[in-house]
Amino acid sequence: MSVKNQGENRRTSIGSQRNPASEEAILKAAQDILLEGGLPAFSIEAVARRAKAGKPTIYRWWPSKAALLLDVYHRQKDGVPHPDTGDIRKDLSQFLAGLLGFWRDGGGAIFRSIIAEAQSDPTALQALQAYAMSRCRQSGVILQRGQARGEVRADIDPALLIELFSSFAWNRLLTSRLDVSRDEIEQIVSAVVDGVALRNQPRQ
Structure with missing residues (x-):
C-alpha cells in the first residue's frame, strides 16, 4: 500500500478538539482489542492500527494507556x-x-x-x-x-x-x-x- 493510500485510509483529527468519528473508532478499537486479547494484546500502537488513527492523535486525547483504558470502561x-x-x-x-x-x-x-x-x-x-x-x-x-x-x-x-x-x-x-x-x-x-x-x- 502506498504512503498516499495509507494517509487516505487514516482517520483525520482536528487538533486538540476531538473528532467524534475518530474518537468512536479509537474507543471501539481499544475495546475490541481488550475483549479479544486482554491486557497483553493492548497497546497504543495496536489501537492506532485497528482504528486507522495516528498515535499522536491518541496521545493528544489520552495522555496515557491508563486514561484510554478508563475511557473505554466509562x-x-x-x-x-x-x-x-x-x-x-x-x-x-x-x-x-x-x-x-x-x-x-x-x-x-x-x-x-x-x-x-x-x-x-x-x-x-x-x-x-x-x-x-x-x-x-x-x-x-x-x-x-x-x-x-x-x-x-x-x-x-x-x-x-x-x-x-x-x-x-x-x-x-x-x-x-x-x-x-x-x-x-x-x-x-x-x-x-x-x-x-x-x-x-x-x-x-
Whole structure:
C-alpha cells in the first residue's frame, strides 16, 4: 500500500478538539482489542492500527494507556443504574446486582485490565484511585437519598459506606466469582444496613 493510500485510509483529527468519528473508532478499537486479547494484546500502537488513527492523535486525547483504558470502561459503564425505588435495601440490592451483571457481561474483563495495569504503572494507579473515589461519591447518592428518607443515620459518610459494597464486588471480580445469587446480594445488603451485632448484648 502506498504512503498516499495509507494517509487516505487514516482517520483525520482536528487538533486538540476531538473528532467524534475518530474518537468512536479509537474507543471501539481499544475495546475490541481488550475483549479479544486482554491486557497483553493492548497497546497504543495496536489501537492506532485497528482504528486507522495516528498515535499522536491518541496521545493528544489520552495522555496515557491508563486514561484510554478508563475511557473505554466509562463508555460501557454508563448503563449501570443508581436506582431510586424509595427503599434503601432495594436500591442497594439493585445497584450491586447491576454492577456485578455488567462485569459478568463483559465489562469486568476491561476493569480487570485497568487494575492489572495499575499494579506496575504509577500513572494508572493514580487514575484508578481517582476513578474509584469519584464512583463512590456518585454511587453514594443512593445512601444520601436513604438519609433524606430517614432510613440511614445522618452521621454516616455515604461514599465511605458505598465502598463496602464496591469492595465486595471488586473481590468477586478479581476472583472470577461474579455469579452471585439474589439471596447472597440481599444478605450482604441486610448485613450492612441492619448490622450484624445482636441487640442488647453487652460489649466485652
